[in-house]
Structures are given as C-alpha cells and as structure tokens.
Amino acid sequence: MQVAVIGCGMTNFGEHYGNSLRGLVEDAYLNAIKSVDKGFDPRDIQAVWYGTLGSSWAGFPISDYTGLSGLPVSRLENACATGSDAFRNACFAVAAGVYDVALVIGAEKMNDEPCQSLWDYQAMEIWNIGRSMPAVFALRATRHMHEFSTTREHLARISVKNHHHGALNPRAHFRFDTTVEKVLKSRMISYPLSLLDCCPMTDGAAAAIVCRSDIAKRYTDSPVHMIGTGLSADTTYGTITDEQLVGFPTTVKASREAYRMAKLEPKDIDVVELHDCFTITELVSYEDLGFCRKGEGGKFVAEGRASLDGEKPVNPSGGLLAKGHPTGATGVAQIVEIFEQLRGQSGKRQVSDASVGLTHNLGVAPEGTVALVSILRRG
C-alpha cells in the first residue's frame, strides 16, 4: 500500500468531565493539523473515517465537530479495535486512489453517556453469569498459569513496566511508578487479576492524517509509511477452544497477514504498541505476535526484553494500563505513539533508533474476538 501518515494528534487521556466529546475531537483534530511540519490546510482533507464504540453514532457528528460539513464520513465500530479499523479503512481508500488525503478520528467518553450505559448494560444484563471483562481475561490468565507455569509476578512486571512508561508520558491517564509488590497487593478484581493488572476507564480522542505516499513530502520531510495491515475476527460463542484460552488466534492471523504484506518478520519490529487491557493480554500477545514462543511470555517480560531499553520495547506510551483505554480512540492513539516514536519525538520515553513500528489492537467479548495489526515504517 502506498499510504503515508503525515500528521498525528491526541488529547491527554484521562477523565474529561470538563470537556465534551465534541471538544475532545476538536482538540485531537487541531493537534494533528499542527503536527504537520510544513503546514496543513484542512481543505486538503477529502474524506474522514471515524471510530467510536458507543459515544455517538453515524458519520454526521464529525461533520459538526470538525467543521468539515459535506465531506464523506464513514463510521467504523469493531469492539475495542474500533479506532484501528477506522485507520485501516481510510488507508484502503487512499491506496485505491480514490482520495489523496484523509483524516482518521477515534474518540470515546467512557465515563459519560451513552457509552457508560453500554458498559453497565453489558456488565449487568448480557454477561449475567459473571463474564465481566476482567473475568473474561482472568480465565485466560489462570489457564496460561496452569499450562506454562506463568505467575502473578510475571503479570505484575508488565504492570510495573507500563506504569513506568506512563509516568514518562505527559498525555497518560496514570503517571505514577509502581512495584511488583504493590501490584500483587492491590485489590483483587478477578483472580489472578488485581486492580493494577487492569486498565482504567478513560476518556480521550486521537487523530491521524494520511495521504498518498507520493505526495507525503509536500507536507513533511519525515512521513511514516503504512506498510502492512491485518485483521481477523473469530467466534468463541459457546465453543471456546484450548488455543483460544491461552492466547488469541486472531492476533496470530492478523499479525501474519500484516507481516506478509510488509514483507517483514517479528524480529524486524523495533517498537510496539499493543493491546494491554489487562496484563495477561500483553503477556500472551508477546507470544501471538511472534516475539517469543507460546508459553514464554512470562520469561520475556521478566528478562526485560519488552522494556524501553530492551530488544523489543512494548508500550512505550504506557499502554492501555497507564495511558488509558478510551475504546474508539485507543487504536488511533497507538498510531500517534508509533508515528512520534519513528520520528524521534517521544521525549523521555523515546525508543532509540526505531525505524519500524507495530500496533496491535484487540476486541474481546464472550461471543468472539477481533484483532487488528498495523505495521509502519519511517519514511
């Protein structure tokens, strides 16, 4: 695909009771415009892809929030992978030659209506046999511990690492360091996941501007090229398999598709933003993305290989655990982080000399899972 990212922006992630969904979208959009090195005229935008899980519906809110009334706006929703799918479909339209420049926006107010009711409803009504989000992932954790001698300490190390990264990220929801002991002693939510094994309910928005690769230099001397994408959805409805209990086969499929398109292998990836809604999710994703063998995720983090100065830095932004997880915004914010990392703009959390980055987003519900992987390269 001949598609480049030329600008990215986001809001701080956190609890935004003092701002509306409209205000969050505006802030992310304006930050993306300001990030374009050589200046950017919003009139260059020809189409918009909007990702939100449940904060609004249809395309027209974006016409209002951005002032881009009359342009095409498509709304994507794909569980927690929503923002990534908005980015993916925008890239397809540009790669098809239909548009030269497109805008991607992801946004969510998790702590306000109508999104809040969505989660309350799911927790209370649909998942009425205890299958809340933490429980859905806790099942995977206990199984992984049983099969591979993974420990709560392994999980806690992921929390410690990502909180440390978050403490270095001015836009993170949580900006504090923690310790393995504190994670283990934090309030138990669903065994073996305690409070600090879980991501917060976060509000925020993120935006990315993409264009045809051959015109990217009009806008910046440092474009980031989109070189691979993969998506996979499966069903776990009533028939969850052993393989689906100790990992996410959709992550395996989506990443293999993205690696193939990018003509790269896991070893070629320099920096990773992956979906760590719970610590166990990051641990199995090391394995599913091909960074280590199945069952070795605990060892991978314990040896520091996923740390900022490790061989495969994972979630330098703080990830969902510390940066936060405003569902529709999350996938686009992963693109923002990789864009800045590949351009050397990440300040205290900068990964040294990264030229290829990978984003991995995941949606999980009792009825199935969906995973989306994107691979980007410094231009």
Next chain:
Amino acid sequence: MQVAVIGCGMTNFGEHYGNSLRGLVEDAYLNAIKSVDKGFDPRDIQAVWYGTLGSSWAGFPISDYTGLSGLPVSRLENACATGSDAFRNACFAVAAGVYDVALVIGAEKMNDEPCQSLWDYQAMEIWNIGRSMPAVFALRATRHMHEFSTTREHLARISVKNHHHGALNPRAHFRFDTTVEKVLKSRMISYPLSLLDCCPMTDGAAAAIVCRSDIAKRYTDSPVHMIGTGLSADTTYGTITDEQLVGFPTTVKASREAYRMAKLEPKDIDVVELHDCFTITELVSYEDLGFCRKGEGGKFVAEGRASLDGEKPVNPSGGLLAKGHPTGATGVAQIVEIFEQLRGQSGKRQVSDASVGLTHNLGVAPEGTVALVSILRRG
C-alpha cells in the same frame, strides 16, 4: 475502481419473528453464493464488511453466522446508509489490491431487540420535542409544498408507483397495489405524511460478493462493475439551512462525486434504487440526483417519468416504501436489485435494456444527514 459484483442474495423482507439475525444473515449469504453463475467456493472469500445499525456490534457475530471464523470482518454503521457504506469500504479494499474477493453483508431485525429499543429510545428520549422520524421528513414536505406548489397528490403518486413495483417483487414486505385516494385517506402520521407515505419497520438481510474486475469472468460471464461512489455527511444541528429544508445537499454532493468518478451524467442512468423512507424523500431525491430541476419533483412523478416504463425507472424493487427498510440491509439490498436489473433477472419488474444503475441511500437525524451514491454498470 476495478471492482466487480459477481453475486448477490437477500432474504425476503418482512417481519421475521420466525427467524433470528443469524438465520437471516445465513440465508442472504447462501443466496449470494448460489447466485454466482459458474459456482463459488466460499473459501475464496478473503475479507468481510458487515453493516448493521443496531442489531449487533463488532465483527465477530459474522464470524459465527457465516462460518468464516478467522477472516477479517469490519463493521460499518452510518445511520440508514449503513449497508451502502459497508459495500463502499469493501470495494476500496479490493480496489487497493489488498483482497481479490470480499463479502458484504447488511442485516437488521428492526422488530426485535436490541434494534427495537434503539428506535424506541430515540423516539421517546432524544427526540423529545416531537422530532420523530416522520416529523423530521414532514418538515421538509411542508416546506417543499410551500416553495414549489408540490401537493399531497404528488407524494401519493410515489406511494402508488412504489407499491405497484412492490406487488411485482416476491421479496417485498408489502405486495399490494394502492391508489392515490387510498394514500390520501390513510391515517395521518405527521402532516402531510399519511400512513402510506411512510416505509414500514422491516427485518431482513442482504449480501453481495465483490472481486477484482480482472478476475470476475472466473465466476460469471455477466459481472456488474462498480464504477462510481460518493459519500457526504453534513450537520443540521441547530442550524438547518433553507437548502437543507427542501432537499438533501449531501445527496447532491455524494451523487456529483459518484458521477465524476464514473464519468457519467444523470441522463446516463437507466435504473435507480433510491432512499424513499417517506414519499417526500423520493420526490426531493429526483431533484438532488439531477434527474429534474429543484422544485420539479412533483411534476416528474406525475408525468410517469419514474415509473417502470418511464424514462428513469425509480425503485423497481418497491423501494423502502413497499420492499421495506431493514436499516443495515437496505443499502446492500439496493445493490442486489441493481445487480439483478442489469443482468435482466428481475422478472415482472424488469426495466428494459438497463446497462447503468444507481443506488442512493440516506441517513437523516436531527443532528445531520449522510448520503451515499453508488453507480454500477453491466460488464
């Protein structure tokens, strides 16, 4: 774009209390497979785009319903234009060269949960100052009557025409002829729209299989090529303009974009499926799509120009008024009708010698509108 439609299928439209969303999707999907002339192996499908407004969420239900577990599934939602946007994004991915063959599915159970609550909630809670769907369109009708001497009889003629077409369509929700007198005397819903000016609440699903144009002949000697697409979203939030009251500027923008891409003009279109959620919507769409001048929509239908044997046959399927309007399915079902019309497979409602068809879908809410136009040509 080098994209072809090689197969299409749908369920009967109607009240499907005897079938589940899963069953409707299965039926539409299997009918689409069966429609591929030279046979079709479902393993050729590489990715899926799913449109539903509110009957389910995310991509994974489709993994379950179709048995295509593991494939990419994106879910689009764009108000009543949802199904059309799923089709559009699938075409972009194929045109980008990422997939050879993709499946599009649109589905809705309007008369059951969770979609039913969505409409009830909107009617009762959000639109609490009387802005129900009929009222939103009735405002446009009275304004059009005021500006252009359009009459209730003009509107009634659209209902008579589309019900006549629906009576010829075995898959239509309503299969009865009506008269201008009966329309005028039917129960008043929101002046000037009476019961027979309004589309029903319908359940149904529709599916289309698209592929790279250059491999279409492997599957059929009669492919239908996707040659133009246009989408436009705008805001009417608190600031509805005069132009937005007597028509839909988004329809104008979307159709002009599609005509430009197809290198065609309104006069080149042989058959049309357009969004007639209410009779007034069809009337203004004649004007907005460029089939007649602004204000002349009433005359256009009164002269029989939109009839099955007229110069510009509109809604040979019966349209939303008679075939029905299961929101997420509607846009895909419009593709089904045009696909069959261009291949001469429409039986008693066949438009003679049609080689170019247009679909127009529209989403309208108090906060804005969205319009999507696709143009297809016989291969």
